[in-house]
Amino acid sequence: MIDLSDVPVVDNHVHPWRESSKHLSAEALAESVSFVDAVVTSVREPFLPAEQLEAPLRLYRETSLSVRALLVDLARFLGCEERWEAVAAARNRAAEADYRGWAQRLFEDARIDALLVDEGGSRPRVTLEQLGQIAPARLRRVARTDNFVRDLLEQEESWPRFFQRYQEELDAAIADGAIAFKSVIAYRTGLNVEPISEDEARRNFEVSRGGPISAQKPLRDFLLCHAMDVARERGLWVHIHAATGDPDIVFQRANPGQLYPLLHSERFRANRVVLIHGGWPWVSEAAVMVAMLPNLYLDVSEGAIFGLANLRQRILEVLESAPYTKILYAADASLPEALWLVAKRYKRALGQVLGELAADGFFSPREAYAAGRAILHDNAARMYGL
Numbered sequence: 001m002i003d004l005s006d007v008p009v010v011d012n013h014v015h016p017w018r019e020s021s022k023h024l025s026a027e028a029l030a031e032s033v034s035f036v037d038a039v040v041t042s043v044r045e046p047f048l049p050a051e052q053l054e055a056p057l058r059l060y061r062e063t064s065l066s067v068r069a070l071l072v073d074l075a076r077f078l079g080c081e082e083r084w085e086a087v088a089a090a091r092n093r094a095a096e097a098d099y100r101g102w103a104q105r106l107f108e109d110a111r112i113d114a115l116l117v118d119e120g121g122s123r124p125r126v127t128l129e130q131l132g133q134i135a136p137a138r139l140r141r142v143a144r145t146d147n148f149v150r151d152l153l154e155q156e157e158s159w160p161r162f163f164q165r166y167q168e169e170l171d172a173a174i175a176d177g178a179i180a181f182k183s184v185i186a187y188r189t190g191l192n193v194e195p196i197s198e199d200e201a202r203r204n205f206e207v208s209r210g211g212p213i214s215a216q217k218p219l220r221d222f223l224l225c226h227a228m229d230v231a232r233e234r235g236l237w238v239h240i241h242a243a244t245g246d247p248d249i250v251f252q253r254a255n256p257g258q259l260y261p262l263l264h265s266e267r268f269r270a271n272r273v274v275l276i277h278g279g280w281p282w283v284s285e286a287a288v289m290v291a292m293l294p295n296l297y298l299d300v301s302e303g304a305i306f307g308l309a310n311l312r313q314r315i316l317e318v319l320e321s322a323p324y325t326k327i328l329y330a331a332d333a334s335l336p337e338a339l340w341l342v343a344k345r346y347k348r349a350l351g352q353v354l355g356e357l358a359a360d361g362f363f364s365p366r367e368a369y370a371a372g373r374a375i376l377h378d379n380a381a382r383m384y385g386l
């Protein structure tokens with residue numbers, strides 16, 4: 001076992017939380033690491049009426065291994081009984097007294113140093129300045145281009161005006177210090193993105209502007225390709241959601257392999273791209289693409305938070321093909337407790353795997369420690385200049 005507990009952590013993919021979360025019900029605290037709760041909380045259209053979802057969600061929460069891990073680890077950290085009511089009460093006491101101070105206790109324990117913040121889809125957007133009031137870490141903005149599309153489709157009726165304002169939004173995000181553009185096109189029209197002419201995008205804009213998102217594929221493909229051109233020219237990274245996710249994902253076109261033709265194309269092969277969520281559950285496919293394409297990197301989130309029980313196998317699956325210099329630790333959490341839980345458990349699992357590989361003669365224990373440090377911190381520091 002390689003001890004990685006002292007390694008500072010850069011989390012490559014988190015979402016902002018609000019000050020109001022300093023008080024949470026036991027259910028809401030458990031939900032922060034519960035995959036299926038996203039059915040209710042983060043889809044754009046309700047999946048089923050809330051009363052029909054209550055029983056299956058409770059069953060999931062009570063039996064999810066990630067939720068169980070949060071209960072056990074938080075109870076130990078807070079020195080209280082292993083019951084959700086006791087844990088939530090102790091947590092709320094600490095958080096309500098001083099939310100930033102409570103987060104600091106957690107972040108110091110896991111050595112969380114910097115967060116790349118994907119602003120998510122909530123309106124109004126939580127700014128880094130607002131998050132900085134309660135998050136004791138270095139913060140960097142990842143700007144969601146899908147939000148620009150969503151907002152501008154509501155506001156603009158003419159193509160020239162729409163496209164001009166889209167470009168202005170990209171420029172404004174860069175001026176605001178964003179280090180990457182994020183795309184969740186896997187939730188909109190799928191990862192089989194194709195370069196489209198502006199004429200075709202305009203025609204699609206005119207007929208599909210007020211219609212269902214599924215009819216906007218040419219438009220959305222064109223806009224993502226344009227954002228990737230800007231990113232390449234201006235030195236930004238592109239973060240692409242490439243994995244399963246909330247239930248409104250285009251599941252059949254969410255496998256990272258769908259992106260291969262685009263990322264391999266002459267136009268985009270020089271783009272620096274990170275596959276956010278490491279293809280989970282298609283992790284081997286994502287890792288092998290990262291090995292094949294020189295400017296492609298892998299983020300391990302989503303599988304990390306929702307697949308806590310299987311971290312070791314996932315780490316090995318990634319290391320079997322991708323060099324460890326192209327792998328980035330991330331949790332995909334949006335609450336300090338969830339960030340802490342995943343960082344602590346990931347460090348332990350990674351230390352176990354690297355220790356076993358060192359014992360098998362793949363590297364010395366010193367090099368194994370360096371590999372762990374690269375995944376948790378050094379790769380991100382190098383890539384983003386942190």
Ligand SMILES: [Zn+2]
Pocket residue numbers: 013014015118332
């Ligand atoms: Zn996310």
